[in-house]
Amino acid sequence: MNASAENNAPEALAAPLPLVVTARAAKVMRDQLVRRGTPDAAIRFGIRGGGCTGYSYMFQFEDGPPRASDTLLVTEAFAVRIYLDPKSLRLVRNTRIDFETGIRGHGFRFDNPNVSSACGCGESVSF
Amino acid sequence: MADSLDTSALFQIEEPEAPRARRRAAGRAIGIDLGTTHSLVAVAPSGAAPRVLADAGGNVLVPSVVSYVGADTRVGVAARAEQVDHPQQVISSVKRFMGRSAQDIGFSHPYRIVSADGVIRFDVGGRRLTPIEVSAEILAVLRTRAEVELGGAVDGAVITVPAYFDDAQRQATKDAGRIAGLDVYRLLAEPTAAALAYGLDRGDTGLFAVYDLGGGTFDISVLRLREGVFQVLATGGDSALGGDDFDRALAAWLIERAGVTAPDHGQTAEALHVARAAKETLSSEDVVAVDLPRAGLAGFELTRAQLEAIVTPIARRTISPCRQALKDAGIAPEELDGVVLVGGSTRTPLVRRLVEQVFRREPLVDLDPDQVVAFGAAIQADILSGSPREGVTLLDVVPLSLGLETMGGIVEKIIARNSTIPIAARQVFTNYSEQQTAMTIHVVQGERELAADCKSLARFELRGIPRLPPSMARVEVVFQLDADALLTVTARELMTGAKQTVEVKPTYGLSAAEVDALVTESYDRAEEDFAARSSAEARVELGRVALAVRAALDDAGDDVSVLPAEEREQVVGALADADATLAAPSASGKATDAVRLRLETVSEPFARRRMERSLLSGMQGKRVEEVERAIDDEGDLDARRGGHGPELTGVGHDEG
Numbered sequence: 189m190n191a192s193a194e195n196n197a198p199e200a201l202a203a204p205l206p207l208v209v210t211a212r213a214a215k216v217m218r219d220q221l222v223r224r225g226t227p228d229a230a231i232r233f234g235i236r237g238g239g240c241t242g243y244s245y246m247f248q249f250e251d252g253p254p255r256a257s258d259t260l261l262v263t264e265a266f267a268v269r270i271y272l273d274p275k276s277l278r279l280v281r282n283t284r285i286d287f288e289t290g291i292r293g294h295g296f297r298f299d300n301p302n303v304s305s306a307c308g309c310g311e312s313v314s315f
Numbered sequence: 316m317a318d319s320l321d322t323s324a325l326f327q328i329e330e331p332e333a334p335r336a337r338r339r340a341a342g343r344a345i346g347i348d349l350g351t352t353h354s355l356v357a358v359a360p361s362g363a364a365p366r367v368l369a370d371a372g373g374n375v376l377v378p379s380v381v382s383y384v385g386a387d388t389r390v391g392v393a394a395r396a397e398q399v400d401h402p403q404q405v406i407s408s409v410k411r412f413m414g415r416s417a418q419d420i421g422f423s424h425p426y427r428i429v430s431a432d433g434v435i436r437f438d439v440g441g442r443r444l445t446p447i448e449v450s451a452e453i454l455a456v457l458r459t460r461a462e463v464e465l466g467g468a469v470d471g472a473v474i475t476v477p478a479y480f481d482d483a484q485r486q487a488t489k490d491a492g493r494i495a496g497l498d499v500y501r502l503l504a505e506p507t508a509a510a511l512a513y514g515l516d517r518g519d520t521g522l523f524a525v526y527d528l529g530g531g532t533f534d535i536s537v538l539r540l541r542e543g544v545f546q547v548l549a550t551g552g553d554s555a556l557g558g559d560d561f562d563r564a565l566a567a568w569l570i571e572r573a574g575v576t577a578p579d580h581g582q583t584a585e586a587l588h589v590a591r592a593a594k595e596t597l598s599s600e601d602v603v604a605v606d607l608p609r610a611g612l613a614g615f616e617l618t619r620a621q622l623e624a625i626v627t628p629i630a631r632r633t634i635s636p637c638r639q640a641l642k643d644a645g646i647a648p649e650e651l652d653g654v655v656l657v658g659g660s661t662r663t664p665l666v667r668r669l670v671e672q673v674f675r676r677e678p679l680v681d682l683d684p685d686q687v688v689a690f691g692a693a694i695q696a697d698i699l700s701g702s703p704r705e706g707v708t709l710l711d712v713v714p715l716s717l718g719l720e721t722m723g724g725i726v727e728k729i730i731a732r733n734s735t736i737p738i739a740a741r742q743v744f745t746n747y748s749e750q751q752t753a754m755t756i757h758v759v760q761g762e763r764e765l766a767a768d769c770k771s772l773a774r775f776e777l778r779g780i781p782r783l784p785p786s787m788a789r790v791e792v793v794f795q796l797d798a799d800a801l802l803t804v805t806a807r808e809l810m811t812g813a814k815q816t817v818e819v820k821p822t823y824g825l826s827a828a829e830v831d832a833l834v835t836e837s838y839d840r841a842e843e844d845f846a847a848r849s850s851a852e853a854r855v856e857l858g859r860v861a862l863a864v865r866a867a868l869d870d871a872g873d874d875v876s877v878l879p880a881e882e883r884e885q886v887v888g889a890l891a892d893a894d895a896t897l898a899a900p901s902a903s904g905k906a907t908d909a910v911r912l913r914l915e916t917v918s919e920p921f922a923r924r925r926m927e928r929s930l931l932s933g934m935q936g937k938r939v940e941e942v943e944r945a946i947d948d949e950g951d952l953d954a955r956r957g958g959h960g961p962e963l964t965g966v967g968h969d970e971g
Contacts, residue, residue, distance in 0.1 A: 220328055231328060236731060248329040257838055275841040288325055295325025 206272060206281050207233070211265040213287040213296060218266035226251060230260075230269035233285070234276025245298060246276070343470035344500065344700035345461045346692025347454065348508070349488065351410040352530035352559075354379050355686065356457040357693035358464065361702045365512065365690040368464045376685065380407040381452045383439035390456045403427055404439045408531070409453075411554075412446035413491075414484030422555075447491045454495035471498035473696035475688050478504040478536045478547045500699040506536035507545045508691030509655045513679055516540060522548075522650055524640070526670050526678065527657035527688075528633065531557040535637050537644040546801055549643035551636035558594075558660030561626045565590035568625050569617075573610035582609045597622050598662045623665045630666055637673045654678040659685045713738070715833060717794055717802060720757035720766035722747055722858075723851030729794040732762065739795040743809075746780060746788035747855075748862050753778040754790055756806045758819055762837030764844035765851065772819045777806040779813035785859060849904030854897060857911040861893040864918050867925060877924050886921060889914040 209217075221227050232250040254260045254271045261270040272280065283300040342361035348354060353376040359365035369375045374392070382394035382405040389397070398405040402425040411422065417430035427438040436443040454474070461469050474497075476488050485502050492499035503511075506525035510516065515523055520541055527534040534552040538545045566586035570578050578586065586607055596603040597619045605615045641648060654674045660666060661684045670678050682690060718728040721744070729740045744754070754777045761769030780788050789809040796802050807814045837844070864886065871877045878886070889910075896902050896910045 217328065232331075236728070245326060247326050248331050250331060257835070274838045278841050278845060293325055295327055297325055 205261070206259065206277055207261060207270065208282070208284040209261075209263045209265075209268070209270070210284070210286045213285045214263040214266040214268050216287045216296070217263075217268040221249070221268070224249065230254070230271050232271045232273075233280065234273050235279045236276075247296065339500075339700045340470040341701040342697065343465060343468070344693075344696035345458070345465075345469050345472045346503075346508070346689050346694065346696045347457055347472055347474045348505070348686075348689040348692060349410065349450065349453065349474055349476075349491075350379055350529065351408050351532055352379055352557075353377060354453050354457060355689045356461050357686065357689035358461060359690070359693040359697045360465070362697065365693040367686045367689055368460050370460060377453065377456060378407070379409065379453055380405060381409070381449050382406075383442060383444070388452055390452050406437055406439070406444075406449050409446050409449040413450060414481065414487035415446070447487050448494060450488070450491035451494035454491055454497060458495055458497055469497065470700055471500045471696065473501050473503050473508075473692045473699065474499055475505045475508045475692050476502050477534060477550075478506055479534075479550045479552075500696060503692055503695050504536070504545075504547055505534070505657070505688050506538055506547065506550075506655070508688045508695065509657045510538055510540070510545055510691065511694050512682055512687045512690035513653070513655055515653060515655075516545065518652070521652040522644075522646055523653045523655060524637070524651055524674055525655045525657060526633070526637065526661065526674075527552075528660040528666060529557050529658040530559045530660070531555070533557060533633050533636065535633070535640045537640050537646065539644075544801075548646075549640040551640040551643070553632065553636060556629070556632055558658070558663075560629045561594055561660065561663070562587055562590045564625050564629060565594060565622060569605060569607060569612065569615070570610055572615065573607055573612035575610045578610065582607075585609045593617055594622060594626075594663065598664060619664070626663070626665065630663070630669055633666075634669065634673055637670075648673065648675045651676065655687070656680055656684050657687055713796065715760050715770075716762055717758065717760050717772075717796070718769075719744075719792060720755075720759055723855040724766050725848055725851045725855075726759055726761070726764055726766050726769055729792065730796060734796075739793060741791060741793045744790045744792060745786045746783060746790075747859065748785050749782050751788075752780050752782065754780060754806065756792065756804060756815070756817070758802070758804050758817070762833060763840065764848040768840075768844070772802070773804065773817045775804075775806075775815055775817045777808065777813060777815045779811055780808050781810055783810075785863070846904065850902065850907060853904040853907035853911065854902070857893055857907050857914070858897055860911050860914055861890060861897070864890060864914060867918075867922065871921075871925070877928065878921050882917075882921060885917040886914075889917045 217231055221229055221231075226249065230250045232246060232248050234246045236244060236246045250271055255273070257274050259272040259274070259277055261272065262268070263270065279302055280298075280300055281302065283298050283302075286297045286299070288295060288297045344358075344360075346357045346359070346365070348357075355367050355376055357365050357367040367375045370377075377391040378395045380391065380394040380398065382389040382397045382401070384397050384401045384404045394405055395407070398407065406426065408424075411424075412420065412435065415435065416433050417428065417435050420428070420435070429436045429438050429443055434445060436445050437449065454472075458469055458472075472492060474488055474492055476485055480488070480502075488502060489499050505527065509525050509527070510523055515521060518540060521539070523538045523540065525534075525536045525538065527536070532552065532554050533556040534550065536547055536551075537549045539548050540546075566583065566589070569590060570582065570586050575582060589605060589607055593603045593605055597617070600619070602616055602618045605617045606613050607615075651674055654670060654676060656667070656670065656678045661670070661678075661680075667678060667680070713730055713732055713734045716728045716732040717730040718726045721727045727742065727744075729742055730738055746754075756773075756775050756777060757766060757771065758773040759766050759769040760772050763769050777790060780790065791807045791809055793805045793807075794802060795805070802819045803816060804819065805814065805816045868878075868883075868886065868890075892910050893914050896907055902910075
């Protein structure tokens with residue numbers, strides 16, 4: 189299930205859509221936003237410097253409005269708003285966000301086709 | 316570790332890094348001077364001049380005294396009135412107990428103190444209260460006073476602490492604020508607050524001394540202003556010296572004058588009260604009439620000269636801490652750009668003359684010395700609440716990321732921009748080759764990917780790294796940014812403990828627009844930065860592989876059983892390509908990766924033979940599967956240890 193762009197996004201979106209968010213992942217995001225008491229807040233997804241091989245993912249609640257340069261996505265299922273900064277967008281384009289439950293525990297899984305290698309901890313990546 | 320997608324971690328949605336739970340309300344912040352003997356609160360809403368807030372009776376100072384006599388708690392004048400009759404249930408000078416454990420209390424006090432798990436509590440008869448809770452009572456009174464004045468809730472506060480307060484004492488003060496229902500934006504050093512009140516931050520640079528003589532304590536601080544931020548260079552003082560000593564000395568002298576040799580409690584109390592009033596009058600008059608009815612002294616004419624003769628020995632005790640502080644700061648009095656007076660006792664003309672004599676300049680006296688610290692706190696609180704104020708650069712977030720240059724000129728960000736300060740971050744780096752016995756720590760500031768595009772802040776070397784195979788040495792780098800925005804970078808080799816530290820001052824003179832421009836530039840250049848970073852990373856990786864292959868070649872020598880001649884030719888050829896690529900600075904990341912892949916492919920059979928040989932010699936009698944499993948386990952272990960971190964630029968390669 190694809191994310192869809194909102195019409196008043198600060199930056200016009202060019203097809204193809206930059207992220208794939210599964211309905212299962214979108215539902216968990218929605219539930220967590222509600223449980224946090226901030227159903228109208230958004231989630232920021234991106235990449236920041238740091239971590240043992242160079243970059244690591246940023247995945248956090250965001251209470252403010254998107255910044256002028258952000259790209260705003262709204263998931264088709266459950267209408268979760270996701271912000272992407274332009275620098276991260278370059279590095280996470282076409283990432284598939286899913287939610288996994290199993291013996292490894294519960295959590296979001298990012299399948300990022302731009303990644304060339306990840307370190308053992310899996311939390312930092314290089315491109 | 317290449318098949319990242321199958322081993323990728325599971326992530327949780329995190330709270331934002333700088334937890335701004337809510338937006339601050341500009342203009343609704345207060346500044347609090349939480350003093351040993353008295354406390355006060357000031358506001359400076361939305362850029363206005365600061366003013367202190369008084370109670371209904373016009374009193375500005377709240378005695379820092381809390382009474383737990385009876386069911387209710389009283390703070391201030393009412394509490395002080397009960398002190399004589401209930402010395403153990405009325406707590407004064409609680410500041411001396413903040414953040415301290417029982418062992419730290421080396422001074423005398425009348426309280427019953429219970430200590431458990433390192434926490435001290437005052438036993439006030441039925442209730443046991445921590446110093447934090449007692450301080451919170453004082454803060455709550457000040458908060459209420461401000462709420463009346465502001466006509467509504469207080470958004471947050473800046474509370475001042477002595478410059479010498481350690482982490483535990485600061486944390487205790489913060490906790491007290493929280494218990495009092497205050498959002499403590501920040502603690503501020505008292506001398507810094509006084510300097511802010513005088514607007515001394517408006518210059519670019521400067522050296523200042525802050526002379527703070529209160530009722531019971533004396534503090535001297537030397538501050539340096541650089542790019543809008545104050546740094547405390549040195550502190551000194553005497554925690555048992557203050558204006559109260561003047562009063563006691565004068566009272567004793569007056570009692571002697573009255574011919575009383577063994578004064579009773581009433582006579583002493585009366586003399587103290589009269590002495591304080593006389594001292595205050597003599598700050599502006601030359602002579603004052605003194606009456607001590609209980610001691611039988613009437614119409615005595617006390618002159619300023621007499622007072623000064625009595626208190627000079629006490630006042631002179633402040634001189635040597637001042638000289639020591641200057642010495643500690645490494646500056647001469649002539650280098651100072653200003654001296655600020657704080658504390659009611661600095662109204663005494665004698666004290667002013669002494670200060671002038673020691674620092675060889677006229678002190679700044681325009682602001683009320685009792686209120687100047689609260690003024691500075693109020694100004695700082697107003698800034699932090701988000702009010703626009705002219706010419707202020709004090710920040711409590713990192714405006715631009717701080718990081719290190721690693722191999723290939725790539726920037727490794729350690730502290731991300733917009734992190735709130737104070738903050739500390741640590742990262743472990745590894746060596747690039749066995750020959751690397753030193754690392755260059757190049758500290759940079761900026762958002763770009765390559766160090767060359769960022770601002771260089773400092774560069775130093777860590778020597779004494781043991782010779783270890785690539786990626787085995789562990790160098791821990793800690794970035795510590797304190798509340799005064801001073802960055803301390805420490806690099807430590809974890810095996811030998813070799814350590815090197817540098818202190819840097821990141822630029823804080825940037826305007827919001829300049830910071831925005833730098834960040835936008837990093838977005839605009841994301842594409843080319845990305846290419847440059849990929850290329851640099853690929854080069855580092857290629858260099859690492861080439862180094863390993865070359866070492867293996869040397870090791871194998873002419874042994875054709877490990878490396879047949881035609882294979883050697885291929886490996887040497889691929890190695891030559893690698894050298895050529897490494898020498899060509901324009902090679903793209905993809906091209907460099909291709910060269911590395913070829914080198915890895917042609918040398919793979921050679922590497923496998925070498926490994927088998929060494930394993931067979933070491934693990935004879937074991938089945939191949941077991942050996943393979945052992946190798947896998949080894950790899951996993953390495954991964955769990957955090958894998959290999961980025962390498963720092965190598966320097967000081969030993970030749971030989």
